[in-house]
Amino acid sequence: AQKITQTQPGMFVQEKEAVTLDCTYDTSDQSYGLFWYKQPSSGEMIFLIYQGSYDEQNATEGRYSLNFQKARKSANLVISASQLGDSAMYFCAMREGYYGGSQGNLIFGKGTKLSVKP
Amino acid sequence: DVKVTQSSRYLVKRTGEKVFLECVQDMDHENMFWYRQDPGLGLRLIYFSYDVKMKEKGDIPEGYSVSREKKERFSLILESASTNQTSMYLCASGLAGRWNEQFFGPGTRLTVL
Numbered sequence: 161a162q163k164i165t166q167t168q169p170g171m172f173v174q175e176k177e178a179v180t181l182d183c184t185y186d187t188s189d190q191s192y193g194l195f196w197y198k199q200p201s202s203g204e205m206i207f208l209i210y211q212g213s214y215d216e217q218n219a220t221e222g223r224y225s226l227n228f229q230k231a232r233k234s235a236n237l238v239i240s241a242s243q244l245g246d247s248a249m250y251f252c253a254m255r256e257g258y259y260g261g262s263q264g265n266l267i268f269g270k271g272t273k274l275s276v277k278p
Numbered sequence: 279d280v281k282v283t284q285s286s287r288y289l290v291k292r293t294g295e296k297v298f299l300e301c302v303q304d305m306d307h308e309n310m311f312w313y314r315q316d317p318g319l320g321l322r323l324i325y326f327s328y329d330v331k332m333k334e335k336g337d338i339p340e341g342y343s344v345s346r347e348k349k350e351r352f353s354l355i356l357e358s359a360s361t362n363q364t365s366m367y368l369c370a371s372g373l374a375g376r377w378n379e380q381f382f383g384p385g386t387r388l389t390v391l
Contacts, residue, residue, distance in 0.1 A: 164320075195380070203287075205368060205382035251320060255380075265311055265336060266370075266380055268321040 163187065164252050164269035172275050173242045180227070181237040181272050183252030189213075192256045194235040195266060196226065199249040208250075211235060239274075247276045281305070282371050282383035290389045297356040299386050301369030307381075308374040310352035312336075312344065315366040315385070324367075327352055328374060359390045 165184045173179040185194065196208040211219045211226045219226040227236040239246055250273075253266040285300035301310065309328050313321040313336075323336030325344040333344050341363060345353040352371075356363055366387050372380040 197382075203366060203385040203387070205370075205385075207379070207381070210379075253321075265323045265326050266321075267323075268313075270318060270320040 162269075163256075163267045164254055166252055166269035166272050168272045169270075170273040170275070172277055173239075175244060175276055175278050176241055178238060178240045179242055179274065181239070181250050181252075181274065183235045183237065183269060185233050185235060185252075185254050187233075187254065187256050189256045192254055194226070194228070195253040195255070196224070196235075196237045197251045197253060198246075199251060199271075201248070205251070209237065242276045244276050244278060247274060249273050282369060282381050284367075284369055284383040284386050286386050287384060288387050288389075290391065291356075291359050292391055293360055295356075295359050295390075297359045297388065297390075299354040299356075299367055299369075299388070301352045301354070301371075301383055302350055303352075303371040303381070304350065305371070305373075305381075306349065307371040308349070309372045309380075310346065311370040311372075311380070312342075312352065312354045313368045313370065314338065315368055321368060324354065359388075361390050364388060364390045 192213045194211045198206045209221045209224045211228045223240045225238045249271045251271045252269040281304045283302050291297050311326040312324045315321045327333045327346040343355045368385045369383040370380050
């Protein structure tokens, strides 16, 4: 079973509007972290936002916010006031527990391609 | 600023060649990772290392090996490159115990002919 599911392969949004990118996850761990990365056409993975499983408040970073609904196991990314430069692939990822006593790797979803229209 | 660098942005090799992909980070991170990215599949973990000379297999280690002789450097080795290893390879690093950070390099797009 997929651990991270991003159901939207592609999305369009009008410039200056808000957009929500969906992400659901599957884990039996109590401690985990959820990440969103942006990957523009240049290929570099750019960290956007992080939510820990014990964080009570939804994470926010500038125009990015994470709508964390623990009971539903969803961690949607909300981008407010979209800009043309937001056009990119967006990946949701999860880190579960600890592996070998050290920090575990990230498990990625398949990504959502966001296109911002002028 | 954390810097993760990869030796090449683009690489073209022939089937059967031995290929080395190098990754260097300058922030004294304990953990380093190699991922492979393919369209429609997202990123998949090949190998990771949480200390010098330590390595752990990820989800798709077959056909790959790694080397970590120094803390700052993590190498991915394709012993005998095959066409199905044509892909984007991304290196990442992070501090042990810092859950909310994992920094990526710019990626190496490898084509095996």
